[in-house]
Amino acid sequence: MFVARSIAADHKDLIHDVSYDFHGRRMATCSSDQSIKVWDKGDNGEWNCTASWKTHSGSVWRVTWAHPEFGQVLASCSFDRTAIVWEEIVGESNDKQRGQSHWIKRTTLVDSRTSVTDVKFAPKHMGLMLTTCSADGVVRIYEAPDVMNLSQWSLQHEISSKLSCSCISWNPSSSRAHAPMIAVGSDDSNVTYGGKVQIYEYNDVTRKYAKAETLMTVTDAVHDIEFAPNLGRSFHVLAIATKDVRIFKLVPLRKDSSSSAPTKFEVQVLAQFDSHNSQVWRVSWNITSTLLASSGDDGCVRLWKANYMDNWKCTGVLKGDGSPVSGQPGSLSGSLGSASAQSALNGATGR
Template sequence: MFVARSIAADHKDLIHDVSFDFHGRRMATCSSDQSVKVWDKSESGDWHCTASWKTHSGSVWRVTWAHPEFGQVLASCSFDRTAAVWEEIVGESNDKLRGQSHWVKRTTLVDSRTSVTDVKFAPKHMGLMLATCSADGIVRIYEAPDVMNLSQWSLQHEVSCKLSCSCISWNPSSSRAHPSMIAVGSDDGSPNAMAKVQIFEYNENTRKELTSSGGPTKFEIQVVAQFDNHNSQVWRVSWNITGTVLASSGDDGCVRLWKANYMDNWKCTGILKGNGSPVSGSSQQGNANPSLGSNTPNLQHSLNGSSASR
């Protein structure tokens, strides 16, 4: 049985995101007060704030943990149009903070010209990669070439979703049967906006060098599904642990579940209201627009990777 516990977070403004680490023993929160707080769970089950610092010059929308294999690493994104990577370090012997841990900024990613609305680390098997999305509809994927040097990140992929982006989610599956996938949700409020949820896939094996000498690397990222069933702004997308089902939630008060059939056509397999009750007729197939491969041609985005460090 779940028991609700409240925590006096002590943020000075709205809290926008809460994120647990891999083991569920640490938690990070972020707020419009421009700060991030880190919480550690005691043996008694109580949460204690162990770090708090100003991270951005605007509201902080999201905070997320990297896999612990890469150390204690956080990423945050903000209305100030940047994303930042933070690392927890222990003070050196000649440091005033000897034996104490504190968080330091390793890099600031400044490619976006609008508010950066979400940030997520890729699954561990993909290496130390980070995806961001922004209000201008651009998804950017960065990679740290050297996991021991988090101050150097290179922009690997950049793709336009053609709608304002609100959220992203990496597919956690490490199966070789399918290329890596990332889902993107849109908060575009215009009535004519379609495809509020999109799924992209890419495969590193499709990397092709441009013929021009010294030119950037060209990637092909394919849209495998896009849906407009919410008919409203979509605020969160999330995969199940096996990467076979995608959940999306929106202003229509519903959570919709999406799954691919044996032909890799994505369909809505269930709809839940905000109170958890099923919606009448939720067993019907959703209007996956398109269920690519049947009614519409493959959509591909030609991407120019950048080898420059950010």
């Protein structure tokens, strides 16, 4: 059974993003009030705000954690056209800072000419790298050459996607068989232009990122996108939040190892759900990629799980206040049939 706790976040405006650290014991929130708050989970399970500070001069759209191998590091992005890297420092002086932590700004990335809409750290096996995307349609990849000096970041790549970018996701696979890969979603309002999701792949020969695939069936604005954790699979799984929830399977097709052309993929739609009956704003995988959570304008979080036949269905629905939804039919589209969300919730197995 799922237990919900409410947190008095105390932000003065809309909260745009919530991000957990690698261990799930810390959480960061960001808001249109231009602030970030950091929360720590106590032994009693309660979340306590341990830091709150003004970050940008505009709405803060996203906040994300680096892998703890690189320390306690956050990145945020904003309508003010910047992305900022923050690091937590534990006071060592003899004054009242001793033993207390505080967050300091390490660098401000100012290359974008428009709102920076998403920011993500690369998988840790790639080193300390950071990607941003902007409303001007440019994806930028930065690298910290010295992980002990987070004030120095160099711009390594600029990828022009031709469409206003809203969200990005790194493929987390550390397999040598898979080149570094980024999925980019667009919230461009022009529905006649198909392909609101583009996949870019790094090429060792050209040392650049090239477009490998465009998901032409995605024609509506994309609000969030996330590759599933890859635990040794030969293919990739990608979840997309648009006017519904979609799960795609990307199967790499065999290619000549000496070729400098990007990998081609066989694209399959694993599932498509319109149960939110509204815009879907976030999708998030659990660490084993067996459970997908989605949230939408219907004020609900919905949990999706695949059975052994790889058929996805709803296993739980929670209202915004944490209470389960009772008696609501879960209109699962595609070949999955329909089921009652409440009966699915009763059979939910959590993670």
